[in-house]
Amino acid sequence: MLSLTWPKRLLLIGIFLFLGFLPFIITNQYLVHIFILAGLESIVVIGFVAQYQVRLLTFCTATFWGLGAYSSALLSTQLNIDFWFCLPLAGIITGFIALIMGLLVVRAGWITFLMISVVMSEVFVEALGHISALGGWDGISRIARPAIGSYVFFSKASYYYLTLTLTTVCALIFVGFYKSAIGKAWRAIGQSYDLAESVGINIFKYRMIVYVTAGFTTGLSGSLFAHYFGFIVPQQFGIARSVYIPINAVIGGLDFAISGPVVGSIIIRAIPELLRIADKYQPIFEGAMIILCSLFFRKGVIGVLARLRTRSR
Amino acid sequence: MGLEVFFQLILNGLVLGSNYVLVASGFTLVYGTAKVFNFAHGHFYMLGAFVYGGLIFLGVPWILSLIIAGFTLGLFGLITWHAIFKPLYFDVFLTVACTIGLGLIMVNGLIVVIGEKDIIVPSIFKGSFTLGTTTISLEKLSIVLISLGVMLALHRFLNSKIGKALEATTVDQEAASLQGINTGRIFVLAIIIGSALAGIAGAIMVTYLTAQPNMGFPITTMFLCIVVVAGHGSLKGAVIIGLLFGLVRSFVFHYLGTWDYVIIMVLVAVIMYIRPWGIWGFEFRRRI
Numbered sequence: 353m354l355s356l357t358w359p360k361r362l363l364l365i366g367i368f369l370f371l372g373f374l375p376f377i378i379t380n381q382y383l384v385h386i387f388i389l390a391g392l393e394s395i396v397v398i399g400f401v402a403q404y405q406v407r408l409l410t411f412c413t414a415t416f417w418g419l420g421a422y423s424s425a426l427l428s429t430q431l432n433i434d435f436w437f438c439l440p441l442a443g444i445i446t447g448f449i450a451l452i453m454g455l456l457v458v459r460a461g462w463i464t465f466l467m468i469s470v471v472m473s474e475v476f477v478e479a480l481g482h483i484s485a486l487g488g489w490d491g492i493s494r495i496a497r498p499a500i501g502s503y504v505f506f507s508k509a510s511y512y513y514l515t516l517t518l519t520t521v522c523a524l525i526f527v528g529f530y531k532s533a534i535g536k537a538w539r540a541i542g543q544s545y546d547l548a549e550s551v552g553i554n555i556f557k558y559r560m561i562v563y564v565t566a567g568f569t570t571g572l573s574g575s576l577f578a579h580y581f582g583f584i585v586p587q588q589f590g591i592a593r594s595v596y597i598p599i600n601a602v603i604g605g606l607d608f609a610i611s612g613p614v615v616g617s618i619i620i621r622a623i624p625e626l627l628r629i630a631d632k633y634q635p636i637f638e639g640a641m642i643i644l645c646s647l648f649f650r651k652g653v654i655g656v657l658a659r660l661r662t663r664s665r
Numbered sequence: 666m667g668l669e670v671f672f673q674l675i676l677n678g679l680v681l682g683s684n685y686v687l688v689a690s691g692f693t694l695v696y697g698t699a700k701v702f703n704f705a706h707g708h709f710y711m712l713g714a715f716v717y718g719g720l721i722f723l724g725v726p727w728i729l730s731l732i733i734a735g736f737t738l739g740l741f742g743l744i745t746w747h748a749i750f751k752p753l754y755f756d757v758f759l760t761v762a763c764t765i766g767l768g769l770i771m772v773n774g775l776i777v778v779i780g781e782k783d784i785i786v787p788s789i790f791k792g793s794f795t796l797g798t799t800t801i802s803l804e805k806l807s808i809v810l811i812s813l814g815v816m817l818a819l820h821r822f823l824n825s826k827i828g829k830a831l832e833a834t835t836v837d838q839e840a841a842s843l844q845g846i847n848t849g850r851i852f853v854l855a856i857i858i859g860s861a862l863a864g865i866a867g868a869i870m871v872t873y874l875t876a877q878p879n880m881g882f883p884i885t886t887m888f889l890c891i892v893v894v895a896g897h898g899s900l901k902g903a904v905i906i907g908l909l910f911g912l913v914r915s916f917v918f919h920y921l922g923t924w925d926y927v928i929i930m931v932l933v934a935v936i937m938y939i940r941p942w943g944i945w946g947f948e949f950r951r952r953i
Contacts, residue, residue, distance in 0.1 A: 404758065409757070409758055409761065456934075456937075456938060457937075459941065460937070460941040460942075461941070461942070462757075463696075463702070463897060464893060464937070464941060464942070464943075466702070466761070467889045467892065467893045468893065468933075468937060470885070470886065470889050471886060471889055471890055471893070471930060471933060474886045474926070474930070475926070475927065475930040478926045478927050478930075479927055482923070482924060482927065591882065591885075591886075592882075595765045595769070598758075598761075598762050598765065599762065599765065599766065602759070602762050606758075632773065632776065632777050633773075633777070635769045635770075635772070635773040636769065636770050636773045636774055636777070638766070638769060639765075639766035639767065639768070639769035639770035639773070640766070640770060641766075642762055642763060642765070642766035643749070643763050643766045643767065643770075646753060646756075646759040646762055646763050646766075647749075647752060647753070647763075650756075650759070
């Protein structure tokens with residue numbers, strides 16, 4: 353962050369000012385809602401990209417999202433715990449489950465890991481649907497909105513600021529990792545598995561760090577999601593949701609660990625709305641977008657912008 | 666439990682299992698030989714069902730429809746290979762992401778064209794006959810027998826000279842190309858056969874189920890489970906585990922209701938813990 357040039361700093365300040373005053377700039381409540389969803393999703397995508405850095409291709413991000421959402425919703429509705437305790441507890445519970453799952457699956461080869469993650473996301477939905485104590489197929493409803501004292505985060509603008517704060521916190525957690533020695537080890541594993549292993553990097557340990565951290569932040573995001581909508585059902589967290597996460601990551605740019613996911617999520621959420629494409633055509637648009645991106649723009653949107661800038665010099 | 670119920674359950678299990686065998690062996694052939702992960706394989710199955718259903722409605726004889734469905738999907742696999750797998754061969758993640766996108770386009774394109782409804786395709790084989798005390802429906806028997814025929818044809822093909830070359834490429838790609846096998850062509854052959862198997866499986870099963878754009882998703886989970894347990898690239902394992910899972914689902918569904926999926930997943934988790942590479946599998950060298 354400190355070694356940036358002035359134009360880049362100004363750009364960053366501009367982006368932060370825009371995001372900070374967004375509810376005042378955009379008065380359309382529906383667009384603010386889109387930005388809230390994009391913010392929640394970008395936390396998940398940041399975790400996904402971090403797992404991609406160590407070459408763990410996971411397709412059950414929505415499962416951890418659902419774990420966070422369900423644990424927060426159950427703590428809030430069954431035990432009447434305040435939201436401000438539910439949020440960290442949801443993250444800790446999800447991180448703990450990620451730790452147990454990781455001990456079982458992280459050691460397996462990448463292809464087995466990928467397949468198991470697909471299977472896990474189906475199991476999660478099926479198991480939740482069959483346990484009536486956790487709401488069954490009807491899910492959980494009437495989850496309270498967060499509140500400080502008598503102030504309830506009811507308006508879209510106030511919830512937007514809550515989401516922005518959490519996204520920034522989660523991004524800073526990962527920035528901290530990337531700056532430290534752990535991040536260097538992650539990059540080494542991503543660039544050459546065999547070389548990293550031969551210089552004595554404990555691959556299992558670093559993969560577990562990514563897996564648990566991503567589980568923790570995804571759980572936090574899930575908790576906020578549950579309290580935003582007020583009701584959750586198991587089908588929301590199935591494979592159909594999980595497959596969109598890598599699409600966001602590819603469109604933003606896989607080499608950009610923080611900005612890529614944020615930009616990708618905003619694009620995927622906002623562009624179909626701005627172009628007024630009907631609901632039916634949105635998955636087709638996304639599918640076409642990912643094929644075009646991976647065939648022709650492998651560095652994603654940010655990579656294309658960066659290349660344009662160097663060419664114009 | 667009467668003996669009659671027992672035989673019916675076995676027949677149902679064989680119907681499900683033979684279908685799983687076809688899809689899973691197509692996937693494992695593509696993955697084992699060309700080492701590309703086709704996430705849209707389940708949607709190829711769905712497309713095969715629709716091609717077959719459309720031809721039946723046009724009045725084409727069933728055996729011709731079945732062959733045309735297989736050929737169409739083989740062509741589709743060939744196009745997919747040249748459009749997606751070949752240019753992105755160096756990057757595993759991008760192929761997976763691209764095939765996800767392909768699946769989204771296929772499913773939602775069909776939903777836009779025909780709408781999200783179930784289409785009932787009439788069965789060609791109607792009626793039933795009685796064997797001892799059990800009544801056997803001709804439709805179920807025909808599904809099992811046609812699947813058996815397709816698998817026998819595949820077995821015959823794999824024992825030919827080209828089939829041996831395919832097997833050699835599966836085991837060791839470099840050694841195979843040193844022996845003068847054109848591995849690039851073998852990859853194309855594998856993806857054509859694998860996609861055609863998915864299409865034929867969908868075409869056989871569509872009279873038993875109904876044709877709908879979302880029918881690729883449940884089968885995707887199922888064949889991934891089978892391939893994980895059997896080991897990647899093992900056709901023998903896919904046949905045995907596919908039939909076993911069909912029987913398990915049939916029996917569990919009868920006695921415990923809709924817990925069948927969960928039971929199978931628990932089974933998968935146990936086997937994964939004991940043998941992470943699958944029962945008949947071995948570790949591939951390709952890393953990402």
